[in-house]
Amino acid sequence: MIRFFRHYVPLNLLLLVLIEALILGGSIYAGVSARFLDVNTVPKELAPLLPKALTFAIVMLGLMTASGLYDLEWQGGIRALLQRLGLSFGLGLITMSLLFYFFPDLLVGRGAFLLSFGLALLGILLSRALFIRWAGVGALKTRTLVIGTGSRAAHIEAMLAKRSRTSNVQVVGYLPMGGSHHFVDHARILDTDEPLPELVQRLQISEIILAVRDRRGGGMPVQDLLRCKLNGIRVLELSSFFERENGHLQLDSMNASWMILSEGFHQGMLRDTAKRLFDLLVSAAMLVVCLPIMAIAALLIKLESPGPVLYRQERVGQGCRNFTILKFRSMCVDAEKDGKPRWAGQNDSRVTLTGRFIRRTRIDELPQIFNVFLGDMSFVGPRPERPYFVQDLTQKIPYYGVRHTVKPGITGWAQVRYPYGASDEDAMHKLQYDLYYVKNHSLFLDLMILFQTAQVVLWGKGVR
Structure with a gap:
């Protein structure tokens, strides 16, 4: 990488x-x-x-x-x-x-x-x-040694099994660290007393991943790992490995100390100013290009069903401050007539015919350009959720509040990397991508997300 x-x-x-x-x-x-x-x-x-x-x-x-x-x-x-x-x-x-x-x-x-x-x-x-x-044929794959054979190492094995064709990592073997329970393929466990630096040299290892949960018992070969690092071998924490390979921060492998000590999560006046200028430039260009599309969408919505063209809803923004988001109405007027907020489901019966089309093409999101101009949103950032869901998810999912340290966006890393979220479990998976964005956000990543958003629109990925 x-x-x-x-x-x-x-x-x-x-x-x-x-x-x-x-x-x-x-x-x-x-x-x-x-x-x-x-x-x-x-x-x-x-x-x-x-x-x-x-x-x-x-x-x-x-x-x-x-x-x-x-x-x-x-x-x-x-x-x-x-x-x-x-x-x-x-x-x-x-x-x-x-x-x-x-x-x-x-x-x-x-x-x-x-x-x-x-x-x-x-x-x-x-x-x-x-x-x-x-x-x-596996060209350019990195030969990797995993320290540990427990549940954390099993996460690596499962991930690489799903991405065997696309991953750049080739795990040569798993080295046990005193644990009696092995959760990885036993045939891939290295049963050897050979010192770690010699083992790494013999197997032509380029990278070591630490997949051991408890390191306080003295079983971790710290001095050997230091020698390997000084010899040019990369040594990675499991959280850093998943961040690199999956483009998200895996919740069950990280902790608060890793978040505090790791590089990233930067905020500052210069970054905020550059981000604001980027938002205004992209939004102005999008508004000029999309005004005819927005006019046609508004006409079709008005012709199909009674009610307002725009849908206004309270969402949670940066610093947990609430704001009113604007969208083209894609559901019937009484979609939540019982007053209880609900996730949108697959083939939701509340969605109108026009609404289904504008959802598939993401046209329903275009009025949020005005939210960007007002400063409530950014063009790229975590998707803003409703206060009801935020309050519920903050209690259920650790670090959920971290996503509110940056402005929410019309599109985002979670939107282009994960399908539409419609449950607490989906919210947890999307949070992992949001945390990656909060940690590593930059104008380069924003541009990458914009290009991938075009792919989502063209091929209708994750639509409900």
Whole structure:
């Protein structure tokens, strides 16, 4: 894993992005060379090619990201991959045509561009085929030793079993630390008295994970672990391992002392100012683009069912202060006529026909842009919940109140990483992603979330 602005990016994903960026940019040079036979004979009005190659690469990488082509946890087959590639390149053709119209300096000629476009598509198909084969043989996997064989180690084994194709971790074995109960596969337990530094060297270990709950009994080989660390071996707490691999803070593996001593959870005037400027810029752009869509949605809501177009509801914001959130009404007016708050369910009968469509496309969230302008919300942040649920969940789930140390958002890390939450258990899982965001939030992570939100909207993930 490579860490950018406190957010972990898998090394194989980073290499894939770099290779495909070179393919996309290089295709412009290749297409122009094929069209004019020699790059040195390119007409002067088409030169220089570098800005045009960079523009094409950035546009296509953005569209491919929004289509979910850089989501390593996606488990679709070849047909779904071709669908997403087709969508990305179809939108790319439209986008580049618009850019050529509004910015004629980017034009490379119709024939040259079509050649470049075809070469780019072939190059991406080839890179994807090689990447799938490369991932299948386990290239770039980190050889890892787990200290412990108890329930904590079993969590690692279970996680890696689910993500065997996408994880960059290869657990070589589990080293017991005096416990009599083993919860991992007994065939993978290392029964050896060999000193830890020698064992690590013999097995070519690059990383050690500490998965032992009780370390006060003196069983932890502290001096050996220190020698390993000084020899360049990474030593990770279990909480840090799950943070890196899953993009969330696993509640049952962390404690308050880890949260206090670990890097992150930063707040400050500079960060808040940059975040506010980012919110205003993105919201203004979204408002300009989405005003016609919002007008049509409002008309359809009014025509289908009586009642107000906008739905106002009290939510809990930063510092546990309540505010009124704005949404397009997607349910019938008497959805909670008994006065008791309820989670929205799958295929909820209270949702109108128009409401089902605007929920699937996330159009119902667009009026919250005005909440962002008023400063009650951020564009990216934890989803704000109703006071009734917040009071209930704060008593049931540890650290639930931590999510209110930042502004809530229209979209967020939990929304793009976990399906729609409709129970206390779902709220606990989503909290783990919210805690990751609170700990590691940055403008880079906000941009990542915006791209992944586009993927959620395009493919209708987590809709209820």
